[in-house]
Amino acid sequence: CPVGVGCSSVEKKIYVHLNYTLPCVRLLNATHQIGCQSHLSGNVGVLHVLESEENLDWVLRSGLNPPYLVILDSPLFTRSIMMKLKNGSSRVAGVAVVAPSTNPPDGVSPHTNCPNENTGVYTEKYDPALAHCNVTVWNPLGSGLSYEEFDFPIFSLKDDNDTKVIRQCYMDHNRAVNGSAPQHPLCAMQLLSHMSAVTDTATCMRRSDLSAFSLSLDTVCDPLADFNVWASTRPLNNTAKGHKEGESVVVAAARLDSRSFFFDVAPGAESSVSGFVALLAAAHALRSVTQEAPPPRNILYAFFQGETFDYIGSSRMVYDMEKKHFVVDLDNIHSLLEIGQVCLLSSSPLPPSSFQRFLRARPIPGVVIQDHQSSFTNRFYESMYDNAGYLDISYPPDLTPEQQLQFVTDTATALTEVATVVARSLYAQAGGDQARLSSINADPQMVTQMLYGFLVRSNNSWFQQLVPSNLMSFLADRPTNLYVGVLNQHSELTMLVQHLLANLTGTTVNITQENCNYQREDEQDKANKHMFFYVWVQGAAPPNATEREGFCTRSTVRLTSALSPAFDLQEYTSKDYSTWTESRWKSISGRIFLVAGHELEMLTLGVGLGVLITSLLLTYAMSAKADILFSSGREPVNATY
Amino acid sequence: MGIKNPFIDGEVLSFTSPPFSPCDSLCAPPLLRAFFWLVSLLLASLVWFISVQISNKDSAAQQKGLLIFGVVLSVLLQETFRFAYYKLLKKANEGLLTLSQEETMPISIRQLAYVSGLGFGFMSGAFSVVNILADSVGPGTIGIHGDSQHYFLSSAFMTMAIILLHMFWGVIFFDGCERQRWWAVAAVVVSHLVVSCLTFQNPQYVGSLVPTYVILLAMAAWAFHTAGGSLRNLKLCLTCKDTDFLLANHRPR
Numbered sequence: 061c062p063v064g065v066g067c068s069s070v071e072k073k074i075y076v077h078l079n080y081t082l083p084c085v086r087l088l089n090a091t092h093q094i095g096c097q098s099h100l101s102g103n104v105g106v107l108h109v110l111e112s113e114e115n116l117d118w119v120l121r122s123g124l125n126p127p128y129l130v131i132l133d134s135p136l137f138t139r140s141i142m143m144k145l146k147n148g149s150s151r152v153a154g155v156a157v158v159a160p161s162t163n164p165p166d167g168v169s170p171h172t173n174c175p176n177e178n179t180g181v182y183t184e185k186y187d188p189a190l191a192h193c194n195v196t197v198w199n200p201l202g203s204g205l206s207y208e209e210f211d212f213p214i215f216s217l218k219d220d221n222d223t224k225v226i227r228q229c230y231m232d233h234n235r236a237v238n239g240s241a242p243q244h245p246l247c248a249m250q251l252l253s254h255m256s257a258v259t260d261t262a263t264c265m266r267r268s269d270l271s272a273f274s275l276s277l278d279t280v281c282d283p284l285a286d287f288n289v290w291a292s293t294r295p296l297n298n299t300a301k302g303h304k305e306g307e308s309v310v311v312a313a314a315r316l317d318s319r320s321f322f323f324d325v326a327p328g329a330e331s332s333v334s335g336f337v338a339l340l341a342a343a344h345a346l347r348s349v350t351q352e353a354p355p356p357r358n359i360l361y362a363f364f365q366g367e368t369f370d371y372i373g374s375s376r377m378v379y380d381m382e383k384k385h386f387v388v389d390l391d392n393i394h395s396l397l398e399i400g401q402v403c404l405l406s407s408s409p410l411p412p413s414s415f416q417r418f419l420r421a422r423p424i425p426g427v428v429i430q431d432h433q434s435s436f437t438n439r440f441y442e443s444m445y446d447n448a449g450y451l452d453i454s455y456p457p458d459l460t461p462e463q464q465l466q467f468v469t470d471t472a473t474a475l476t477e478v479a480t481v482v483a484r485s486l487y488a489q490a491g492g493d494q495a496r497l498s499s500i501n502a503d504p505q506m507v508t509q510m511l512y513g514f515l516v517r518s519n520n521s522w523f524q525q526l527v528p529s530n531l532m533s534f535l536a537d538r539p540t541n542l543y544v545g546v547l548n549q550h551s552e553l554t555m556l557v558q559h560l561l562a563n564l565t566g567t568t569v570n571i572t573q574e575n576c577n578y579q580r581e582d583e584q585d586k587a588n589k590h591m592f593f594y595v596w597v598q599g600a601a602p603p604n605a606t607e608r609e610g611f612c613t614r615s616t617v618r619l620t621s622a623l624s625p626a627f628d629l630q631e632y633t634s635k636d637y638s639t640w641t642e643s644r645w646k647s648i649s650g651r652i653f654l655v656a657g658h659e660l661e662m663l664t665l666g667v668g669l670g671v672l673i674t675s676l677l678l679t680y681a682m683s684a685k686a687d688i689l690f691s692s693g694r695e696p697v698n699a700t701y
Numbered sequence: 702m703g704i705k706n707p708f709i710d711g712e713v714l715s716f717t718s719p720p721f722s723p724c725d726s727l728c729a730p731p732l733l734r735a736f737f738w739l740v741s742l743l744l745a746s747l748v749w750f751i752s753v754q755i756s757n758k759d760s761a762a763q764q765k766g767l768l769i770f771g772v773v774l775s776v777l778l779q780e781t782f783r784f785a786y787y788k789l790l791k792k793a794n795e796g797l798l799t800l801s802q803e804e805t806m807p808i809s810i811r812q813l814a815y816v817s818g819l820g821f822g823f824m825s826g827a828f829s830v831v832n833i834l835a836d837s838v839g840p841g842t843i844g845i846h847g848d849s850q851h852y853f854l855s856s857a858f859m860t861m862a863i864i865l866l867h868m869f870w871g872v873i874f875f876d877g878c879e880r881q882r883w884w885a886v887a888a889v890v891v892s893h894l895v896v897s898c899l900t901f902q903n904p905q906y907v908g909s910l911v912p913t914y915v916i917l918l919a920m921a922a923w924a925f926h927t928a929g930g931s932l933r934n935l936k937l938c939l940t941c942k943d944t945d946f947l948l949a950n951h952r953p954r
Contacts, residue, residue, distance in 0.1 A: 664853065
């Protein structure tokens with residue numbers, strides 16, 4: 061709007077749009093729907109800033125202007141308060157949680173107590189005594205809020221100017237003064253996050269399938285899916301699937317994804333990043349020794365996506381191996397080493413891990429490396445607070461982003477030691493020469509740069525060098541989001557891990573960009589594309605130049621599908637495989653405004669109707685009596701016409 | 702033949718003389734007038750748009766000046782088009798008169814004035830208020846930035862005043878043109894300018910609404926007088942002595 065004249069748009073006088081809104085969305089599986097839902101045109105509620113749990117009484121019982129939209133500070137975002145709000149949902153229009161800028165001192169985990177309890181290896185049929193976390197409760201701080209269903213929207217707000225405006229509006233208009241009711245106009249908020257899918261995955265997939273035949277129906281949900289990233293120290297022929305004679309493989313596994321209560325927020329620092337960064341660093345440490353003194357067994361690095369949601373990635377890989385759609389099959393696996401949560405430093409059942417899915421198919425020897433004896437030490441498991449701050453990744457003040465990237469933090473040093481241990485164990489497990497073990501060391505510089513890239517800012521100079529130019533737009537000025545996302549949605553995380561692994565385990569080859577893109581070393585080469593993956597990356601700009609010098613990296617990195625077998629088999633009520641889907645929605649927004657009192661509205665309507673009726677009557681009366689009323693005019697009969 | 706021919710059977714009145722139905726004269730003018738008003742608005746906004754583009758966007762004083770200029774220009778254009786419309790109607794009426802066999806016009810210039818003023822006012826009112834109505838449909842009301850809550854009510858009253866004023870101005874204006882009383886025409890233009898400029902008083906709704914309503918009452922009285930009304934007639938109507946008066950003093954209008 062033009063400066064000086066002022067925005068004359070009436071809408072801008074009424075509404076203040078919220079810029080930063082993080083909703084909670086609806087996810088569905090074979091039996092349930094979880095998450096939040098709003099009405100089709102949004103939920104409107106009078107603002108109420110909750111002061112304590114006792115203050116809930118105003119919202120649920122005594123308040124005079126329901127429905128209320130409750131603003132919570134994060135210490136009040138607990139299970140007991142949310143359950144009470146859920147039960148009184150006729151008077152609750154929605155909830156907005158103000159996220160603090162620093163992590164809360166006590167642990168908060170919205171995940172369940174026993175993650176993935178139905179799709180692991182401990183079921184009623186196998187070791188029922190260990191099923192359902194009978195022996196060890198892995199996530200004791202888990203409130204399970206992420207898996208509850210709410211029929212009002214729940215949004216997360218940052219503690220910034222918008223939130224100050226909201227609080228000020230509440231203070232000005234909605235506070236009850238000396239026990240009397242607050243006067244209209246009252247401050248209100250509208251939150252819109254209408255989800256299209258309902259009931260469960262089978263229902264929404266059925267409705268989506270129908271949309272192929274009808275123009276008016278839309279797809280209502282999408283399966284959660286992405287890609288697993290894998291690479292091997294000895295190249296494997298990617299076109300020959302199924303059992304490989306003579307191949308004995310040690311699988312080194314790590315999980316990629318994470319989640320939180322709110323949509324698309326998943327920093328997953330301790331839950332996931334610690335594990336896969338350690339594995340990446342171990343892979344890098346093993347690069348030179350596996351070229352010079354290759355061990356008898358192959359080492360296969362596998363990074364699984366979607367593990368948070370009932371092991372999507374690992375169940376898919378096991379399924380592909382069983383159906384002979386993968387380069388090796390289950391008989392080729394010698395053992396498995398998995399890295400779990402390893403950043404916080406303190407014979408029991410296996411924690412929730414991808415290894416459990418392999419065990420369901422075949423008894424394979426294996427071990428999971430983790431930093432906890434029994435329950436998780438992670439106090440923020442699968443929560444939005446599981447971020448760089450929690451891992452104490454702190455940089456001295458006054459460092460530029462470039463200097464921060466290079467600075468080796470204490471966390472990085474500790475994680476490097478873990479990576480070294482992992483690398484040496486893998487080499488030993490693969491039957492390598494014992495004498496060379498001491499020469500295998502992970503590089504702390506590499507580890508700290510990876511931690512910076514994933515937990516602080518993915519758009520940094522190192523990551524920029526490793527990716528092809530067409531994928532630069534995925535890099536962002538914020539921590540990487542580890543949420544798995546839906547099918548056909550390219551995730552930043554998978555792309556980064558793929559190219560990082562290529563760079564850390566592969567070699568630079570001196571071929572032209574065209575050959576590189578065609579997956580061949582020269583025009584006549586037809587064989588190498590089955591064994592290797594070639595990618596032309598941007599590289600760095602040499603000093604005193606602005607153009608980047610790209611180069612071709614050759615590695616054994618591949619992507620395989622991480623879509624739950626339940627969707628290929630169309631078994632949407634499967635109990636064996638993950639059936640998680642995410643609902644679709646049209647738009648998500650929030651705004652605040654004042655609502656007029658009922659009296660003023662009725663007055664306006666009454667006045668309008670009164671004026672209308674009066675004017676009609678007047679017009680009729682005047683028209684009926686027109687002869688009399690307008691008769692004394694000096695009417696010139698024969699015109700000046 | 703058992704079928705009644707409507708052109709012969711005198712009982713079906715609307716097909717007998719006069720050959721022009723009342724709708725010819727009474728429906729077209731407001732629509733046409735509304736169209737004329739739209740054209741004047743289009744011209745005014747075109748000029749305003751161009752001048753805003755070439756002006757200095759950062760200077761608040763210049764922008765405010767430009768707004769005042771825009772308003773004045775719009776008023777002058779509207780009045781010009783009202784005059785043009787008057788001329789057009791006169792020409793049309795003369796044409797009709799020569800075509801038909803009647804000696805007097807089927808519709809008096811006074812009725813035309815009223816009806817055209819109404820069309821003008823209706824279009825002006827619609828433009829003023831439709832935007833505001835559209836935004837009032839949502840759940841919120843004005844006030845979060847500190848503006849008065851009574852915005853919608855005041856806009857409604859202002860719009861009503863403008864529509865009625867246009868009607869009265871139409872009557873006075875046409876009568877002034879008929880009788881060559883240019884001071885009446887000038888008074889209409891001046892009062893239109895005054896009322897438009899009063900809206901700059903907003904958000905002091907009292908400051909803009911009260912004078913507008915005062916002017917409205919004055920114009921109402923003037924138009925009533927111009928159209929042939931008088932206090933005596935009013936008293937006669939109100940005390941229900943009108944039927945006797947009619948019988949005694951019936952004259953064709």
